[in-house]
Amino acid sequence: MHYSLFGEKLSARSGILELMKDLGEALESPGKVRMLGGGNPAHLPEVNALWRRRMTEILANRDEFEHMVADYDSPRGKAAFLSEVAALLRREYGWEIGPENVAITNGSQSAFFYLFNMLAGAHADGGFRRILCPVVPEYIGYADQGAEPGMFRGAVPQIEELGPHGFKYRVDFDSLEVDEQTGAICVSRPTNPTGNVLTDTEVKHLASIAEQHGIPLLVDNAYGMPFPGIIFTDAAPVWRPNIVLSMSLSKLGLPSVRTGIVVADAEIVERLSGVNAVISLANGSLGQVLTRPLFEDGSILTLAKDVIRPFYRTRAERAQAAVSRAFGSDIDYAVHLCEGSIFLWIWFRSLSISTRELYARLKERGVIVVPGEYFFFGLEEDWPHSRQCIRVNYCHDEQAFRDGIEIIGEEARRAQGGRG
Numbered sequence: 090m091h092y093s094l095f096g097e098k099l100s101a102r103s104g105i106l107e108l109m110k111d112l113g114e115a116l117e118s119p120g121k122v123r124m125l126g127g128g129n130p131a132h133l134p135e136v137n138a139l140w141r142r143r144m145t146e147i148l149a150n151r152d153e154f155e156h157m158v159a160d161y162d163s164p165r166g167k168a169a170f171l172s173e174v175a176a177l178l179r180r181e182y183g184w185e186i187g188p189e190n191v192a193i194t195n196g197s198q199s200a201f202f203y204l205f206n207m208l209a210g211a212h213a214d215g216g217f218r219r220i221l222c223p224v225v226p227e228y229i230g231y232a233d234q235g236a237e238p239g240m241f242r243g244a245v246p247q248i249e250e251l252g253p254h255g256f257k258y259r260v261d262f263d264s265l266e267v268d269e270q271t272g273a274i275c276v277s278r279p280t281n282p283t284g285n286v287l288t289d290t291e292v293k294h295l296a297s298i299a300e301q302h303g304i305p306l307l308v309d310n311a312y313g314m315p316f317p318g319i320i321f322t323d324a325a326p327v328w329r330p331n332i333v334l335s336m337s338l339s340k341l342g343l344p345s346v347r348t349g350i351v352v353a354d355a356e357i358v359e360r361l362s363g364v365n366a367v368i369s370l371a372n373g374s375l376g377q378v379l380t381r382p383l384f385e386d387g388s389i390l391t392l393a394k395d396v397i398r399p400f401y402r403t404r405a406e407r408a409q410a411a412v413s414r415a416f417g418s419d420i421d422y423a424v425h426l427c428e429g430s431i432f433l434w435i436w437f438r439s440l441s442i443s444t445r446e447l448y449a450r451l452k453e454r455g456v457i458v459v460p461g462e463y464f465f466f467g468l469e470e471d472w473p474h475s476r477q478c479i480r481v482n483y484c485h486d487e488q489a490f491r492d493g494i495e496i497i498g499e500e501a502r503r504a505q506g507g508r509g
């Protein structure tokens with residue numbers, strides 16, 4: 090079989106594929122594997138009960154179920170849903186947006202595929218533009234999304250050390266290079282994998298730099314405010330006409346309904362829905378129909394604030410306590426300041442092996458983590474730090490998490506350049 094360059098590139102063994110396969114295998118063999126790897130959000134009984142109730146209402150309402158499953162949605166999303174989303178964000182944050190600024194996609198993952206390939210790669214003027222990630226490590230799911238090779242450029246951040254076992258990445262504005270080959274700047278906030286939340290000042294600064302260059306700033310708000318609200322700082326979402334803000338229903342507890350929500354300048358929204366029509370024809374309606382009343386009455390805000398955020402905040406605190414208990418003082422490690430997301434990002438400074446090797450040893454012992462290497466894409470120079478970090482998901486079974494962390498501690502000690 091002969092595959093095209095596009096086919097080769099997108100179907101090659103990618104980090105995201107490995108991650109999703111591990112996740113699938115772990116779900117099929119519950120109990121055998123301590124799954125600290127995937128990006129699945131937690132099942133919160135109160136939240137699941139809400140979706141069940143909504144489904145019952147939809148089934149009971151005359152024709153609502155039939156419209157939901159038996160009609161194609163428009164490529165931009167349901168008009169009523171777009172209006173509710175715009176109205177909620179206008180009420181909450183005073184943004185001057187209307188339904189023309191909102192587009193729905195089949196998951197925000199698809200939105201990024203469209204956006205990256207719309208804004209980067211070969212251009213009609215003969216130029217080749219790239220997506221700049223100003224803080225790498227960045228979300229593994231972007232790394233293989235370019236239809237052409239070399240579409241990402243990553244920038245090494247500053248590392249602020251916070252005591253013996255903590256640190257935080259900060260945008261290194263002094264060495265950030267934005268030029269005519271930059272098609273867009275992109276950050277996830279809160280960041281997957283690190284739990285970092287760029288400050289409002291950092292975001293505004295990035296937006297101004299992007300504006301000076303006539304390019305958009307893509308902000309991936311999959312974990313942020315106002316929903317799902319898995320963010321533990323006061324950072325507010327920022328939107329301006331040159332910011333493309335992506336949101337998702339996934340971490341609200343609906344990963345399987347595949348609903349991404351993009352807020353952007355009307356021209357980008359129009360083009361995005363054009364791409365959506367070509368690739369997907371239409372969006373799945375389920376997520377929009379399930380959640381529309383929550384946007385209408387604002388209860389999506391209280392759900393995020395009163396149910397989702399406290400759950401993850403408590404879990405994140407307990408997970409960090411479990412790490413410090415298990416690792417003690419003889420492992421040379423630091424955990425990234427956990428300001429949001431469903432992960433802890435752990436840096437082993439004195440590891441004598443790569444974290445890919447550590448991942449393999451842990452998998453042998455029934456613990457799945459994600460090795461950090463995959464998250465460092467687009468860098469021009471080798472950075473040893475990229476082989477010293479792992480991502481763990483803290484939001485599932487707590488006993489499995491504690492057991493997994495114990496085993497990670499044992500393997501890290503063993504692999505610690507003779508120090509442990």
Ligand code: PLP
Nearest residue numbers: 128196197198277281311337339
């Ligand atoms: N962006 C980030 C930062 C993510 O972590 C994820 C999923 O884990 C996505 C985007 C994609 O989410 P979805 O396609 O489910 O909306």
